[in-house]
Amino acid sequence: MVDARIISVHVGRVAPLGPDRVPSAFIKRSVAGPVLVQRLGLVGDEQADLRVHGGLDKAVYGYAVGHYSAWRQEYPHHDALLGAGAFGENLAIDGLNEADLCVGDVHAIGSALLQVCQPRQPCFKFALRFEDNVLPRAMTRNGRSGWYYRVVAEGHLRAGDAVTLQERPNPDFPFTRLIAIVNRSPPTRDELARMRDLPGLATGLQDQARRWEMRMDDYS
Numbered sequence: 001m002v003d004a005r006i007i008s009v010h011v012g013r014v015a016p017l018g019p020d021r022v023p024s025a026f027i028k029r030s031v032a033g034p035v036l037v038q039r040l041g042l043v044g045d046e047q048a049d050l051r052v053h054g055g056l057d058k059a060v061y062g063y064a065v066g067h068y069s070a071w072r073q074e075y076p077h078h079d080a081l082l083g084a085g086a087f088g089e090n091l092a093i094d095g096l097n098e099a100d101l102c103v104g105d106v107h108a109i110g111s112a113l114l115q116v117c118q119p120r121q122p123c124f125k126f127a128l129r130f131e132d133n134v135l136p137r138a139m140t141r142n143g144r145s146g147w148y149y150r151v152v153a154e155g156h157l158r159a160g161d162a163v164t165l166q167e168r169p170n171p172d173f174p175f176t177r178l179i180a181i182v183n184r185s186p187p188t189r190d191e192l193a194r195m196r197d198l199p200g201l202a203t204g205l206q207d208q209a210r211r212w213e214m215r216m217d218d219y220s
Contacts, residue, residue, distance in 0.1 A: 004095035004163040006109060007065050009035050010085040011045035018128035023048040026088045026129050034156040037112040041151075042090055056150055057117050057202035063089035063146035064097035070144070078130055087126070089146055096163055098143060101175035104200020106167035111155030113166065118202035119145040119179045143179045148202070169199040178205075189216060 012028035025046045036043040040059055047054035065084050072082045084092035091109070098119070105116040122136035122145075139145055173194065181187045182205070187195070195201060195209035 004093060004100075006157065006159050006161045006163065007092045007094045008084045008159050009042070009157065010088075010090055010092070011035070011042050012088065013044075014046045014048045017125060018131070020128075022125065022128060024125045024128070026125050028085050028088055028090070030085060030159075032159070034110070034158045036154070036156055037110075037114070037151055038154050039151050045090060052123065057204065058148045059151045060091060060114055060149040061089045061120065061146060062091040062093050062114075062149060063087055064144070065092040065094050066097060067144045074138070075132075075135070078132070078135075081130065087146065088129070091157075093163060098145065098147065098175050098179060101147060102168055102170050103173045103175055103178050103198060104167075104169045105165060105175075106152055106169075106200075107149070108162075108164045108166045110157030110161045111153075112151065112157050113153035113155070114149035115152050115200050116147050116175060117150045117200055118148050118205055119175070119182055120148065121145075121182060140183050143176065143183070145179055147175065150200070150202075173198060187212065189213070192216070 010028035012025035
């Protein structure tokens, strides 16, 4: 995480998206100056469907800005749209990607403390944004998902702030492994046992690990 920092900060308001005018805050604008991070996210950022977006374990979405060059090479017809903020992230981050993370990492950014708790699982609104059903499947396949933060301590952040690792409670549980599990690479029984109470992991994924473990017991 040497020299990892925020390139830009983005927030969005709910507005019609796509030909069916589905309510969404996917399209975001960059924000200059400090932004307050509260328990449920950045001030000024909205979510249209709180059943699947937002909440404590999806408060802030971070994305590795370095990934966009690969996306542009693979999908050149979207080149004009693919840049910081294009995937609806709140924080476009340079010098850091999924391979650098472990589940539960706590990052200091500005005066806020944020904890890495789960990967993004793209929904149909991703396809609507780009009018391309391929992109959500590609994100699931290539693992360039970005990550959701839980807010450990509220504070202000801004473009240019460093991203500094403060705590690593699970150094033996890489975030890339969690992405693989979420995308249906079968977890081991030992992994499920750990995930049930893994510090920092999203509550929904802890519950899912319990359900998977029960199914394993049923078939054993």
